[in-house]
Amino acid sequence: MIVTLVPITRFSRFLLFPPGNGKRVEIVELGKGRPLKALAADLEARRVLSSARLFTLYARLKGGDAKLKAGYYQFDDGMRPGQILAKMISGDIYQRxxxxxxxxxxxxxxxxxxxxxxxxxxxxxxxxxxxxxxxxxxxxxxxxxxxxxxxxxxxxxxxxxxxxxxxxxxxxxxxxxxxxxxxxxxRGVPVQKLLTLASMVEKEAVLPAEKPVIAAVFQNRLQLGMRLQSDPTALYGVRAFAGKVRREDILKPTPYNTYLIPALPPGPIGNPGKDAIEAVLNPAAVPYLYFVGRGDGSHQFSKDLASHNEAVRKYLKAPATAPQGGS
Structure with a gap:
């Protein structure tokens, strides 16, 4: 290898003084097999390095040119060449x-x-x-x-x-x-139906242990031809679900509002995780048809309307003339 000699003062200045003050930030890809010389030229063009030639020389002298790890890197013009090289050797890649x-x-x-x-x-x-x-x-x-x-x-x-x-x-x-x-x-459950039910379970459940029970409530109601009356479905695509549903929400006609439609929504209302999907595949063996939040993340489950209305009065402290369904 032929090494070009440069004045020590210039090389020292290159190593010690970056080209800027750190305000210019660039994200550069070091692809597999990309020559160091090409990367250095890119960094010089972006004004992160003051000299591609000196950086290439420095990297080779340090033995770092064969140790660079591929990936995206974030540099700024306030970094010294040693910092830039160390980042690529350690594989400190840019992550968002x-x-x-x-x-x-x-x-x-x-x-x-x-x-x-x-x-x-x-x-x-x-x-x-x-x-x-x-x-x-x-x-x-x-x-x-x-x-x-x-x-x-x-x-x-x-x-x-x-x-x-x-x-x-x-x-x-x-x-x-x-x-x-x-x-x-x-089990004869189409994937779209599975994900739709799981998305509703995910929205309703706070405690993981209750997911199979909530899944059972929805499936029990479907088997009896009852409306699911799930609060999050009334708000889907309208506004964010924050655990609160108003009477006007329940009465708002949308394709997803299970207070008004006598079936499942036409598709999921969110993106369920594995636990919710498993809950739909393996619902709890319970007779419940209703549930209402207790205010602490848990739910009171009931198998008949009279018991549910009592739970609504107890936990919501409101007349049981509103939702009679899932939540």
Whole structure:
């Protein structure tokens, strides 16, 4: 290897004094097999380095050129070359982690992404409703609601809303294929119905132990031809569900409002986690048809309307003329 000699003063200045004050921030990809020289040139073009040639020389002298780990990195123009090199050797990659909570609807996810400055709300929702993507993913529904897998995602620079939605759906589909599809078919439960019920259970339940009981209540009511009368369905697509439902919400006609429609909603009202899906596949063996919140996250379950009305009076301290259904 031929090493070009440079004046020590210039090299020392390069090592000690970064080109800026840290205000310029750049995210750069170090792809597998990308030459160090090309990366250094990119960093110089972005004014993170003052000299690509000197950085390449420095990295080789330190023996770091063969130790760099691929990934996205965030640098600023206030970093010294040694800091930049150390970051790539240690694999301190850039991460923009976004956690999709269990039960959140696509509307809530879109609002979270917008607040984080990652995506615009409307663009993310448009991706969830993109018919070409839904067809590609084998989803026969109006949106990807229910198929966005709850979990953590590292949203990389340049990723589009469609790409992120596709990744979320792929993870949910992989889980369903591996752990759910066979059992759902054996029980005669279509996946869309399974996810719809699970999304309602997820929205209603606070305590994990109650999920199989709430799932049983909904399935018992369906078997008897009763309306499900679930509060979150009355609010889906209208406003955020915060555990409170008003009389005007119950009376508002929407395709999802189970106070008015005599069946399941046309699709999920959120993206259920594994526990809620398992609860629908394995509901508790209970005779309950009603439940009402006690105010501490738990519910009082009843098997007849008289007992439910008494529970409503006790825990809601209001006349039992409002919802007689699930919640």
């Amino acid at each position: 982690i976004f956690a999709l909570p269990e039960g959140y609807s696509s509307y809530q996810v879109a609002e979270m992404l917008e607040k984080r400055g990652i995506f615009g709300r409307d663009k993310f929702l448009a991706a969830c409703h993109d018919q070409a993507l839904l067809k590609e993913m084998g989803i026969d529904a109006a949106s990807a609601e229910g198929y966005l897998f709850p979990g953590s995602y590292n949203i990389l620079p340049g990723q589009t809303e469609l790409e992120v939605v596709r990744g979320m759906v792929q993870r949910q589909k992989a889980y369903l294929k591996e752990s759910v599809d066979g059992r759902a078919r054996a």
